[in-house]
Amino acid sequence: MTKQRQLVLAIVNESEDHLTAEEIFIEAKNRISSIAFATIYNNLNVLVNEKYISRVKSPGNPDRFDKLTIPHEHVVCDYCGHIMDVHVPEIKKMLEQRLKLSLTSLSLDMHYVCDSCKQN
Ligand SMILES: [Zn+2]
Numbered sequence: 001m002t003k004q005r006q007l008v009l010a011i012v013n014e015s016e017d018h019l020t021a022e023e024i025f026i027e028a029k030n031r032i033s034s035i036a037f038a039t040i041y042n043n044l045n046v047l048v049n050e051k052y053i054s055r056v057k058s059p060g061n062p063d064r065f066d067k068l069t070i071p072h073e074h075v076v077c078d079y080c081g082h083i084m085d086v087h088v089p090e091i092k093k094m095l096e097q098r099l100k101l102s103l104t105s106l107s108l109d110m111h112y113v114c115d116s117c118k119q120n
């Protein structure tokens with residue numbers, strides 16, 4: 001793995017958030033000032049393809065990158081856009097039993113108000 005790719009992977013793994021390519025770029029520039037945005041973007045694509053990290057798509061917003069590669073769902077704060085990981089593996093089974101169908105995929109669009117936005 002190249003130095004740049006290791007750096008991109010480290011930034012995603014160290015973060016508690018789901019960062020955009022732009023946020024990863026800003027952090028990477030602090031460590032390797034000559035690094036280019038295209039390098040970040042290409043390395044993110046390779047890391048996603050090789051399943052080191054996963055990509056979170058949200059319509060109308062830039063993709064975010066997630067250190068968790070096991071199946072999980074996201075809940076998005078309506079105010080600040082913060083993404084929380086939730087694990088609800090039983091949902092698919094529950095729906096299949098209820099609908100008497102075998103689902104090939106399931107995507108949930110869940111929103112909430114996070115703790116820090118609740119206080120404001
Ligand atoms: Zn919030």
Ligand SMILES: [Zn+2]
Binds near residue numbers: 018
């Ligand atoms: Zn996640």
